[in-house]
Amino acid sequence: MGKDKLRRFAAVKEFPNFFEPEIPKEYHMKGRWRSDYFKNDNPIVLELGCGKGEYSVGLAQHFPDKNFIGVDIKGSRMYIGAVQALEMQLKNVAFCRTKIDFINDCFAENEVDEIWLTFSDPQRKKPNKRLTAPPFINRYRKLLKPGGIVQLKTDSDILFEYTEEQIKEHNYECLELTWDLYGELPENLDQxxxxxxxxxxxxxxxFTAKGSVIKYCKFRIH
Ligand SMILES: C[S@@+](CC[C@H](N)C(=O)[O-])C[C@H]1O[C@@H](n2cnc3c(N)ncnc32)[C@H](O)[C@@H]1O
Known part of the structure; x- marks a missing residue:
């Protein structure tokens, strides 16, 4: 790891909005994110594989009545979003460093209302490692409330095609699906x-700078 990454990795551990569960082991925040960190009863939205976390921070600004938690294994990346959130004094966003594979050690049954998957790795050769593959969906099912939703934005045809097939094969309730999000944005959407x-x-x-077309879908897995 480069010097700057090491510095960020060490610094972020001291932030009040950064959590690092010891895994595999049940984390003490499991079932307690609302009461012990957010101190409200608002819905919890996870961004899985959040990278630098700008999306979680952006959503937190737009939705002060929801709580956002960015999850990723790379602490030095999440440092960027965690700093932004602290500078903006956003109390409704936090970051959790863990492998998504262990997400059920961090969040209790029915604790989460929504999941965002943003530009997840397509895992070309390992379909079961895709974040919309059955092993992951089964993890999400445990922590999502009944009726909870999963949303995916991606540039990847492989991941999107796979997800579309999964929706059909497992009868997930598809709420929205477009192969060209910005090309097809309905006019009547609210601001x-x-x-x-x-x-x-x-x-x-x-990806958009390179001309990739962004795909989007929203579905329920219960
Ligand atoms: C392609 S990047 C996308 C980052 C961010 N969502 C964005 O759009 O800029 C994928 C991210 O997912 C994280 N990731 C992939 N698989 C993961 C896993 N199993 N557990 C935790 N993080 C994972 C990587 O560390 C990386 O930051």
């Missing part, structure tokens, strides 16, 4: 929703 779709993650900016 807040338009704004959400225009919050761009780090990878989204890279």
């Amino acid at each position: 807040t929703t338009k704004d959400i779709f225009h919050i761009k993650t780090h990878y989204e900016k890279l």
Whole structure:
């Protein structure tokens, strides 16, 4: 790891909005995120594989009545979002460093209302490691409330096609699905929703600059 990454990795551990569970072991915040950190009863939204966390921070600004938790294994990346949130004094966003594989050690049954998957790795050769593959969906099912939703934004045809197949194969309830999010953005969307779709993650900016078309879907797995 480079010097700057090491510095960020060490610094972020001291932040009040950064959590690092010892895994595999049940984390003491499991079932207690609302009461012990957010100190409200608002819905919890996870961004899994949040990278630098700008999306969680952007959503937290738009939705002061929801709580956001960015999850990633890379602490030095989440440092960026964690600093932004502290500077903006956003109390409704936090970051949790863990492998998503152990997400059920960090969140209790029915603790979460929504999941965002933003530009997840396509895992070309390992379909079961895709974040919309059955082993992950089964983990999400445990922590999502009944009726909870999963949303995916991606540039990857492979991941999107796979997810579309999974939705059909497992009869997930598909609420929205478009192969060209920005090309097909309905005119009648309210401003807040338009704004959400225009919050761009780090990878989204890279891919759109290269001309990639962004795909989006929203589905229920219960
Ligand atoms: C392609 S990046 C996208 C980052 C961010 N969402 C964005 O759009 O800029 C994928 C991120 O997912 C994280 N990631 C992938 N698999 C993971 C896993 N099993 N557990 C935790 N993080 C994971 C990586 O560390 C990386 O930061």
